[in-house]
Amino acid sequence: MTALVVLSVIVIALLIAGLAAYLLWAGTLLGRVAANLEESSRTVGEIVDHAKLIGPGVAHINRTGAVVAGALPLLYGMAEQIVAGASPAAERPGTPEPARPASGRRRSRLLETVGYPAEP
16 A cells, blocks of 8 residues: 555656646746737837827828829820820821732632643
8 A cells, every 4th residue: 555655646746747847838938928929019009109100191192192183084184185286197098009918919729730821
């Protein structure tokens, strides 16, 4: 019975040592996470401070962009008129020439194979 009690005490001591090691490891991980979160919180605070300074300027830029976007159709129409007035129209010939193939006159070589002379 003494051996059983000694083994039980040893197993319980090993269990407690394992749990203590696990808690130590989890505590160090949580400490690193807390440090990272603190640094992230400071960075977010800086971003919020910068955004407060930029905010009114962005609203002004958006208003100006809306004005420009509203004027684009008018500007486009004016540019079309300027281009139409500046480029001269090409003179068209009075009678159009008939369409001809780019390779010249087509002829068949089938007639040559059966003995007819080629056309000049």
